[in-house]
Amino acid sequence: MTTIATARTDISAAPTLDLDCAHLFTPEEAAWRDKVRAFTRERIAPTVDADFEDRHFRRELVRELGALGVLGMHIQGYGCAGASAVSYGLACLELEAADSAWRTFVSVQGSLAMSxxxxxxxxxxxxxxxxxxAAGRAIGCFGLTEPDGGSDPKSMRTTARRExxxxxxDGAKRWIGLGSVADVAVIWANTEDGVRGFLVPAGTPGFTATEITNKLSLRASIQCDLAFDGCRLPADAVLPGVTGLRxxxxxxxxxxxxxxxxVMGAARECLGAAVxxxxxxRVFGKALAELQLTQQKVADMAVEYQKGLLLAVHIGRLKDAGALTPAQISVGKLNNVREALSIARTARTIxxxxxVTSDFPVMRxxxxxxxxxxxxxxxxVHALVIGHAVTGHRAFA
Known part of the structure; x- marks a missing residue:
């Protein structure tokens, strides 16, 4: 297999643009970025195309990521790094530059289960x-989404009753990352008092996890169907600190x-490959980069990449200041995923x-x-969250 995909272009080679906004980050933030970038290029990038092709989750990297400090790195204490929101964001960018599966793993482990x-x-x-x-000695998963509707958690059918x-x-969850390899599952269920969270250790009778194997996306990751059939848990399995969808x-x-x-990491890699x-x-006797239409595409991708990264920095600074709102998160998620996909599609045309081959990372x-x-x-969903914030009127069904 050709390995063009791992021969990355440094798009910061255009110093007058500072596409990676390096001047905006503190030395500590830059150190996290550089540490995670080095890890992904050494430990993930060399095998990522084969792992995607083979649907292989490289479990041996979990403890290495724990040693790197990125699992639950935003959490204080308990062996977690207690890093800033911007540092965590930069770690996510570098992980997803390698493959979305690995940023997904860190998100499921740290942002969902550990949080x-x-x-x-x-x-x-x-x-x-x-x-x-935090050390990667255990893996966690987070079960909220159900087979009949991920965007409507109020209609949750999974139940927990006292006996x-x-x-x-009892119930079912779908598209649960890491479900089949998790040592503990955080499961949300309806009770007579409202939605509660429960810790379900692997191997608990009545709990089964079945991998979804026909994916054409996130193939180097694990997503599962979970089933609960009379799954009995002790009284102290419930998370005591909250009731409800909050x-x-x-x-x-x-x-x-x-x-x-x-997603800005994925966008950066696609832009770099295209450049x-x-x-x-060479086409028509000159480099493809010398054609005006190519430069138009490159310019558009570069602009949207930098706008997305600046938006991420803005949102990260708000989070570190304790001033971030859910609607602002929706702005970032809606814009940056949409623009990252647009960059990937434009890069593919260049x-x-x-x-469309694995010689390049773009289709992956x-x-x-x-x-x-x-x-x-x-x-x-994010459009409705933003619309509500702007107009003051709810438009959810």
Whole structure:
């Protein structure tokens, strides 16, 4: 297999544009960026095309990512790095530049499962699970989405009922990242008091996870169907700190924040591949980069990449200041995923027919971004959140 995909173009080679906005980051933030970039280029990039082709999740990297410090890196204490929001964003950008599957893993582990425990768990639950998850010695998953509608969690059918001193869980979840390899699952279910979160250890009787194997996207990642059939849990399995959808939504916003940054990594790689190819491929007696229409495409991609990165920085600074709102997260998620996909599609046109091969990373990123566009809130959902914030009127069904 040709390995053009790993021969990355440094788009910061245009110093008058400063496309990567390097001047905006503190030394600590830049150090996180550089550390994660080096890791992805050494440990992920060399095998990522084969892993995508083979539907292979490289589990041995989990502990390495724990040692790197990126698992739950925004959480304070319990073996977590306690890094800034911008540092976490830059880590997500570099992970997704390698492949969306690995930013997805870090999001599921840290922003979803670990955040749920950190925000809403008991002290005993935090002490039991957070250090193990931060080190990569354990894997977590987060079960909210159900087969009959991911965008409508209020219609949740999974239930948990009290039976003596225990809880009994029944229902199903779908598209749950890491479900089949997780040591603990954070599962949201309807109770007589409202939606509650439960910690379900792997191997609990009545809990099964089945991998979804016919994916054409996120193939180097694991997504599953989960089923609960009379799954009995002890009284202390419930997350005591929250009742209602505020619990899972607070975690989803952590994951959405990471997406805002992550997809810019995928966009950067697509833009870099297109620029490099345009410089080296000759048509009509000149480099493709010398054609005006090619330069128009490159200019449009560069502008949208930098706008998306600046939006991510703005949102990250708001988050670090404690001033970020859910509607602002929706602005970032809607815009940056949409523009990353547009950049990938435009880059593919510059690559010509070769752009649909694994010689270049563009089709892999494009396919992955279709999943990212759907999960953690579709375009339609985020548009309604933004519309409500702007007009003051709710338009949800």
């Amino acid at each position: 749920a425990i950190a925000k809403w768990g008991s002290e005993e639950q935090k002490a039991r699970w957070l250090p193990e998850l 003596g001193g225990d809880w009994v869980l 619990g899972p939504f607070s975690c989803l916003n952590e994951a959405r924040y990471g997406i805002i940054w992550g 490099e190819r345009s410089r080296t491929r 690559l010509g027919g070769d752009g 990123h494009m396919a992955n971004l279709e999943s990212v566009r759907t999960y953690e809130g579709t375009d339609e």
